[in-house]
Amino acid sequence: MTYSELSDQIFQKQSYLCVGLDTDPRKLPPHLLTEKDPVFAFNKAIIDATADFAVAYKPNIAFYEAQGPRGWESLQKTLDYIPASCFTIADAKRGDIGNTSDLYARTFFDPTAAGLDFDSVTVAPYMGHDSVTPFLAYKGKWVILLALTSNAGSTDFQYQTLSSRTASQKPLFEKVIETAQGWAGPDQLMFVVGATQTSELERIRQLAPDNFLLVPGVGAQGGSLADVSRLGLTKAGGLLVNASRSILYASNGPDFADRARDEAQRLQLEMAGYLTQIQ
Numbered sequence: 001m002t003y004s005e006l007s008d009q010i011f012q013k014q015s016y017l018c019v020g021l022d023t024d025p026r027k028l029p030p031h032l033l034t035e036k037d038p039v040f041a042f043n044k045a046i047i048d049a050t051a052d053f054a055v056a057y058k059p060n061i062a063f064y065e066a067q068g069p070r071g072w073e074s075l076q077k078t079l080d081y082i083p084a085s086c087f088t089i090a091d092a093k094r095g096d097i098g099n100t101s102d103l104y105a106r107t108f109f110d111p112t113a114a115g116l117d118f119d120s121v122t123v124a125p126y127m128g129h130d131s132v133t134p135f136l137a138y139k140g141k142w143v144i145l146l147a148l149t150s151n152a153g154s155t156d157f158q159y160q161t162l163s164s165r166t167a168s169q170k171p172l173f174e175k176v177i178e179t180a181q182g183w184a185g186p187d188q189l190m191f192v193v194g195a196t197q198t199s200e201l202e203r204i205r206q207l208a209p210d211n212f213l214l215v216p217g218v219g220a221q222g223g224s225l226a227d228v229s230r231l232g233l234t235k236a237g238g239l240l241v242n243a244s245r246s247i248l249y250a251s252n253g254p255d256f257a258d259r260a261r262d263e264a265q266r267l268q269l270e271m272a273g274y275l276t277q278i279q
């Protein structure tokens, strides 16, 4: 999906909601456990219930890998079921020396390899350019680079200022954002910025005015959709705001899909209000 197609989807649907498919088999509603593939049955119901309100879906690969071959099968079926109009994110947080990254990229981008054909993959930047560029070799596919993550441990490295060797006091996450823009343009590169990091969002928008930002951390992690939207929206939309647990596990009963739909709709309606303010 191209930059302008994603932007068009956002304005058509009046939504920049990404539904995170962090499907934990231990949290499934009990009535689904008799299904042949309970994880896929759950995801299918969630996608059916939320597709009117979401522009993107983000399966977190850990939840599938932890199930072994069954999990990969559920992932494949889930990806195939996501409507073509929605942007897909393999949240795998990969990145390694070049020849290894090349295989990670094939895993998620080349359907003749593992059978998966995602639009994008999350990548960790810390091994540098040659760990990221193999993903960028796939034209039409996106890298979503971790910049400033939502978790408490983000202060361990990402906020550290660089040493005097570089005569720079900028924090590491700023260096990541500046340097990575030399590797690819906003048509192929997004950044992850946690919704819990809104104090830095204005600065990040100055550094990356045109890049889409994937913003996880509203819902279960307590980030504010209002603040993220005020500081992060651009004329092209420019945001994908992810919510996983608050949608998936809104109910653990037979009404789980209806409650997920309610939560997705609630977020979409709030987003529609913010989108009208930038038009």
Ligand SMILES: O=C(O)c1cc(=O)[nH]c(=O)n1[C@@H]1O[C@H](COP(=O)(O)O)[C@@H](O)[C@H]1O
Pocket: 020, 022, 060, 091, 122, 148, 149, 150, 151, 192, 193, 194, 216, 217, 218, 219, 220, 221, 242, 243, 244, 245, 246
């Ligand atoms: O890359 C991510 O998606 C990500 C980055 C980050 O900084 N924080 C973060 O929570 N995530 C992911 O976003 C999702 C958040 O899930 P909830 O907290 O349940 O909405 C999980 O899949 C996390 O792995």
